[in-house]
Amino acid sequence: METIIEVKDLERDYNDGKIEVLKGISFSAGGGEFITIMGRSGGGKSTFLKVLGLVDRPTDGKVYFRGEDSEDLWDSQLADIRRRQIGYVHQDARLMDCLTVAQNIKLPMILDKKDTKTMQARMEELAEHFDILHLAGKYPGELSGGEKQRAAICRALINNPDIILADEPTGNLDSQSGEIVIHALEEINEDMGKTIILVTHDPKLASYSSKTVLLKDGLILETLIRPQGEKSETQQIFYDMIMKKMEEL
Numbered sequence: 669m670e671t672i673i674e675v676k677d678l679e680r681d682y683n684d685g686k687i688e689v690l691k692g693i694s695f696s697a698g699g700g701e702f703i704t705i706m707g708r709s710g711g712g713k714s715t716f717l718k719v720l721g722l723v724d725r726p727t728d729g730k731v732y733f734r735g736e737d738s739e740d741l742w743d744s745q746l747a748d749i750r751r752r753q754i755g756y757v758h759q760d761a762r763l764m765d766c767l768t769v770a771q772n773i774k775l776p777m778i779l780d781k782k783d784t785k786t787m788q789a790r791m792e793e794l795a796e797h798f799d800i801l802h803l804a805g806k807y808p809g810e811l812s813g814g815e816k817q818r819a820a821i822c823r824a825l826i827n828n829p830d831i832i833l834a835d836e837p838t839g840n841l842d843s844q845s846g847e848i849v850i851h852a853l854e855e856i857n858e859d860m861g862k863t864i865i866l867v868t869h870d871p872k873l874a875s876y877s878s879k880t881v882l883l884k885d886g887l888i889l890e891t892l893i894r895p896q897g898e899k900s901e902t903q904q905i906f907y908d909m910i911m912k913k914m915e916e917l
C-alpha cells in the first residue's frame with residue numbers, strides 16, 4: 669500500500685509556544701485507508717487535519733506528501749497539491765453563495781483552467797452519483813444542510829484526488845442527512861478506492877472506518893483497528909470498542 673501522507677514527530681503550537689496543541693505525533697495514511705480521528709473537544713483534531721492537508725505548517729517535525737518533504741515545496745507547489753490531490757470537506761460545507769451548485773462543484777477545475785466540456789461532464793457524473801444533479805442550477809441558500817454537504821463532497825472529488833480529508837462533515841446535520849453523508853463517504857472509500865481521513869465526535873461514523881486514532885493531550889493515545897470479518901458484525905464490535913475508549917478519554 670502506497671503511503672500518501674506521513675508525519676513524523678509533528679508539533680504545532682500557537683501564540684509563540686504558549687498554546688501547545690500537537691506535541692509529537694507520528695502517523696501515516698496509505699492508499700485506500702479509511703481513518704477517523706477522535707478525541708476531546710479542543711484536543712487538536714482540526715489542527716492535525718489542517719497540517720495533514722497542507723493548509724497549515726507544523727511548528728516542528730516533518731510532513732511528507734507522497735514521500736516529498738513539504739518543507740522542500742514552494743507555496744505554489746503546495747497549492748497545486750491541495751487543489752489537485754487533496755479534497756477537503758468542512759463541517760459547514762463552505763459553498764460560495766453567489767455561485768450555483770454546478771459552479772461551486774466545478775470551482776477547483778475552473779481554477780485549473782480545464783475545458784468546459786470536461787468540467788460539465790465530471791460535474792454531472794458526480795452530482796448524479798450523489799443524487800443532487802436536479803439541484804445543479806440552484807444556489808446554496810436554496811439547499812438543505814445534507815444537500816449542501818453532498819455538493820461540497822462533489823467539489824472535493826471533482827479533480828479526482830486520491831485522498832479526502834473531512835472535518836466533522838456530519839456535525840451540523842440531522843441524523844437522516846448525516847446517514848446519507850456517511851454512506852457517501854463509504855462509497856468514496858470502498859467503490860472509488862480513495863483514502864479518507866475524517867475528524868468526528870460521532871462513534872457511529874467512526875465505526876465505518878477501519879482505524880480510529882485517539883488524540884489526547886497533543887499525542888496519539890491509541891489507534892484502534894476494526895477487527896477483520898463480515899462488515900455488519902465487525903462494525904458493531906468496533907463501535908463498542910470506540911465507545912469504551914471514548915469513556916476513558
Ligand SMILES: Nc1ncnc2c1ncn2[C@@H]1O[C@H](COP(=O)(O)OP(=O)(O)OP(=O)(O)O)[C@@H](O)[C@H]1O
Binds near residue numbers: 689710712713715716
Ligand atoms: N489559530 C489559532 N490560534 C490560537 N489558538 C488556536 C488556533 N487554532 C486552534 N487553536 C487552539 O488549539 C486548540 C485545538 O484546537 P482544534 O480546533 O484543533 O481542536 P479540536 O480537537 O478540533 O476541537 P473541536 O473538537 O472542539 O472542534 C484549542 O485550544 C484552540 O483554541
